[in-house]
Amino acid sequence: MTDQQTETVDFPAARSLGLLGAVNARDLGGYRTVGGTVLRAGVVLRSDGLHRLTDDDLGRLTGIGLRRIVDLRSPEEVREAGADRVADGMTLHHLPVFAADFDIFATLREVLADRDPDKQRALLGDGRAEAMMIGLYRWFVTDSLAREQFAAVLRLLADPAGDPLLFHCSAGKDRTGWTAAVLLTALGVDRETVFTDYLLTNERSAAVVTTVLEGLLARGLMSEPELLLPVFRAERHYLEAAFEEVAAGWPDFDAFWADGLGLDEAVLAGLRANLLEP
Secondary structure, eight states: OOOOOOOOSSOOTTEEOOOSSOTTOEEOTTOBOTTSOBBOTTSEEEESOOTTOOHHHHHHHHHTTOOEEEEOSOHHHHHHHOOOOOOTTOEEEEOOOOOGGGOHHHHHHHHHHOOOHHHHHHHHTTTHHHHHHHHHHHHHHHOHHHHHHHHHHHHHHTOTTOOOEEEEOSSSSSHHHHHHHHHHHHHTOOHHHHHHHHHHHHHHHHHHHHHHHHHHHHTTSOSOGGGGHHHHSOOHHHHHHHHHHHHHHSSSHHHIIIIISOOOHHHHHHHHHHHBOO
């Protein structure tokens, strides 16, 4: 791994990458662990989908040395929205995380295909959209195949080559949010900081969400587009639900790491070596 020094004194944690085509793209560098070490800048990035990247965006990612991209979207999401735009020298790893019972993409498509306000309200109203999201976060932890995919991202980040890596889903909120939460927790970042990073999505994506909701109303696809807000927003209790499932299924996070994710001390050591300042 190339030796890389980073000024950490005033480094802004969760720094935006400034991408026009991926507004939720940000650098996890700058977060401090409870032991006092700091995540290095430019080595682990999180984002929304990369299918709308501009040429300037690609140039920016190339300039910071990005070499590996992990796409957590389902094959159907990739077909509908488009494949990631990648530059020469970047390797794309497709590790889809999706389930029929909690396929948010399929739910959104169903909602928009049927313009009947009563049916839309029946599907999403009275807390049902929120309950669906909570169920999704619990599934991240309880489903063995989902755990395998999240673990695969962590193994890539621990690779001795140590090349910078970006992981993403569609909005950079749910699958991406849980991946980041597990990573930061494993490295020793305190829980409140983990939540702070997770909730930054609302700030970074607010303008996009507003535009989408206004567009749904203007096009006559929904008369109550606000019904989708629980799906579009990151909410603290969603992430809490995932951590609750960890606590319900394993004695502690270390046990979840070993038994739930199938990861060992060597992977953790690799993460520390690649991602933390000396």
